[in-house]
């Protein structure tokens with residue numbers, strides 16, 4: 028697409044040219060199991076600029092912090108930059124002492140670092156000089172401390188790591204509330220006076236946005252005199268798909284600025300993840316983007332498998348396991364897009380008729396998930412090196428309760444019929460139903476425009492990025508599992524508005540059906556083959572090192588940054604467990620996309636991004 | 646023509662509207678009262694609305710469906726050790742449980758203090774359980790399984806939502822009912838329908854366990870008239886049932902309140918099974934502990950028979966034998982739990 032001054036083909040060449048330019052400030056990361064480079068934090072911005080402008084790493088996928096308290100007593104920011112043309116990551120890091128932690132902000136190079144740096148500030152207390160709006164993002168101002176720091180303890184703290192000793196062999200049960208009395212289980216910052224609880228953050232917010240009528244503007248010679256008004260949309264608003272708030276400054280009906288506020292569903296997923304063992308995290312990933320739990324499972328499994336593969340005893344998943352994994356994730360993509368399209372129409376005001384037509388077919392897919400994985404949405408299906416269980420022979424049930432009605436189908440017949448007949452039929456039906464509708468076109472075409480350069484700069488991912496004309500799909504750009512041998516196209520649309528984001532979801536569903544059709548003969552062929560090459564282990568010893576597993580989830584690129592550190596023998600618990608959540612990062616361009624549109628369009632623009640708050644807030 | 650797209654869309658809506666009533670016509674208004682159309686209505690040939698009229702209709706859940714876990718125990722009419730726990734309190738489920746909601750008190754021999762493969766207590770806090778199924782997946786003894794009972798709402802979360810061993814225990818036959826294929830697969834993997842340790846013990850003695858097939862999944866009805874034996878059983882079994890209960894570490898057998906007919910029936914069934922067993926053994930009560938020990942999971946115990954005896958006679962909580970039906974003292978147990986907690990929490 029763009030011609031870069033230095034023609035570089037791979038990451039190591041890029042690193043070499045970086046080293047030539049900044050010989051003193053760049054070191055290889057030589058810790059066991061680590062890769063990439065460590066950049067002197069004072070030169071971080073220059074290095075990043077060169078990476079973007081000269082070496083072609085234009086897409087910052089993930090930026091996250093790690094606290095090495097007790098190991099080397101520093102904190103570091105880890106960045107994963109990619110080329111939108113495809114290929115592996117260039118990982119670079121910047122280190123800072125734990126006290127007065129400071130790392131320059133990369134927001135000028137990649138605006139997509141905005142929310143991620145705020146998150147690192149919020150959870151780790153690293154300051155980012157140069158960031159224009161550095162304040163907490165997931166937690167509120169009355170929160171004491173930075174919870175992801177390794178020396179921070181939660182109110183219901185039991186032990187550093189699971190499994191807890193109190194559960195066995197002498198596990199006399201008690202409820203955590205019995206020991207942590209309600210009201211005494213919270214700490215506030217020292218200068219925080221609860222009795223005078225006025226949220227100063229809000230004040231600041233509103234003053235920034237300019238509250239009330241400005242005389243000068245009223246005196247201006249615009250034809251229509253309008254007030255400027257700050258409106259809170261959400262947290263409890265049906266259009267926000269959960270608990271999510273947008274602070275909107277309006278001039279009349281027109282949006283002047285919009286600031287998303289999130290964290291209402293925050294549970295510090297990552298902190299929980301670092302207490303957990305590696306396996307424990309699997310069902311927790313289901314709860315991120317709960318519409319597409321299979322995809323989340325796969326992303327996490329890939330990250331841990333990358334680490335495990337550095338050990339000697341690791342055996343990669345068998346071919347059948349890979350086929351089943353792809354089957355599940357592609358079905359999930361279809362499920363998710365049904366949902367996204369259905370609820371986009373809700374947001375446009377077509378209340379629930381399209382949504383119900385869209386998600387009707389989803390039921391059938393969920394029936395299959397339930398029969399295979401045991402649950403419709405919280406699938407918890409992937410394991411390190413395989414999957415939970417092979418597909419069942421039959422999808423059948425046994426009546427165990429009063430009024431139980433039974434069903435019994437052959438699994439392969441069921442899948443074949445679903446993939447060859449029902450899903451394509453219902454996609455076509457949605458197409459007929461919605462695509463040509465003049466109302467939908469009037470509401471969506473040209474609304475919420477996101478130009479391609481901006482989509483890349485803001486680290487947008489998934490359909491949001493591809494609808495803006497950037498054909499970037501992790502399945503092709505950095506392939507995993509058996510995607511290289513499958514025949515499918517990366518769907519791309521060029522107008523970057525809501526309508527194209529709707530269309531691209533239809534396209535992607537059709538591509539998924541194409542993939543699924545290729546999987547059916549593979550499933551038949553591998554029938555009876557094992558789904559695990561080695562043994563299924565519940566507490567694998569994970570070799571030291573870091574890994575970044577990423578998948579093209581329906582909502583965009585989902586990445587898991589996992590660090591295994593500490594215990595020499597291979598720890599049981601991840602030292603760092605970070606989720607690069609597409610629903611979170613895709614919100615970064617929401618503000619700019621909405622400016623200039625009307626209030627009603629905000630709802631539709633948000634709907635077209637397709638977020639799930641379980642993943643946004645983590 | 647402007648408006649064509651909307652008309653096209655409305656046609657789809659009309660088709661859905663029409664399809665909704667096709668089934669009503671086809672089944673002449675009795676759509677919701679027939680099982681035979683349910684599979685079609687809920688299957689891949691379905692057209693139109695496929696609403697399930699809960700709670701008048703419920704979709705029976707597939708075998709692998711997981712809700713909360715339950716503990717497998719022997720059937721109440723098991724010929725050797727009715728109602729015996731399968732759990733050996735190895736603690737693996739407590740380790741793999743992601744939210745750490747399983748609490749196990751490993752049984753120990755009061756005389757030697759050595760652990761025995763029986764849980765003294767077993768709790769699952771179902772408010773915390775995230776229904777992940779890891780406990781069932783990784784239990785090496787097939788002793789914990791995922792239940793299908795999803796209707797568990799209650800008014801008091803503080804008392805009703807921590808399930809103790811009694812509430813958790815369900816017979817193997819229940820597992821065979823709700824998940825026949827899986828139960829059979831697991832039995833084939835174990836090499837018999839019995840507990841893995843029993844199978845191991847049998848193999849050690851040179852006996853081959855019956856190979857599990859779909860035909861021997863459900864044992865034949867016992868030859869003797871169960872009711873008749875059940876009538877005689879309590880009197881005949883007083884002395885040894887104390888022992889039996891202690892061996893099993895099983896609160897359930899003892900905790901019989903007169904107003905719980907279901908429990909009483911289960912107990913009667915167990916007594917009957919024991920009586921049958923004694924009859925088969927030639928009415929020799931002395932042979933009993935040994936047999937029980939054989940049947941009991943015996944992995945970590947060197948001399949099961951001895952352990953059994955000491956525990957029955959010298960255990961601090963052992964009810965004096967021969968004093969009629971042993972009464973389970975809940976107060977005393979709660980007190981003990983509280984003391985333990987205080988010690989630990991202190």
Ligand code: SF4
Pocket residue numbers: 731732733734735736737738739749783784785786787788789
């Ligand atoms: S893993 Fe099985 S045998 Fe071990 S304690 Fe848990 S239920 Fe009992």
Ligand code: SF4
Pocket residue numbers: 713714738741742743744745746747769773774775776777778779780781
């Ligand atoms: S289902 Fe999962 S959360 Fe529940 S008890 Fe078992 S391991 Fe724990």
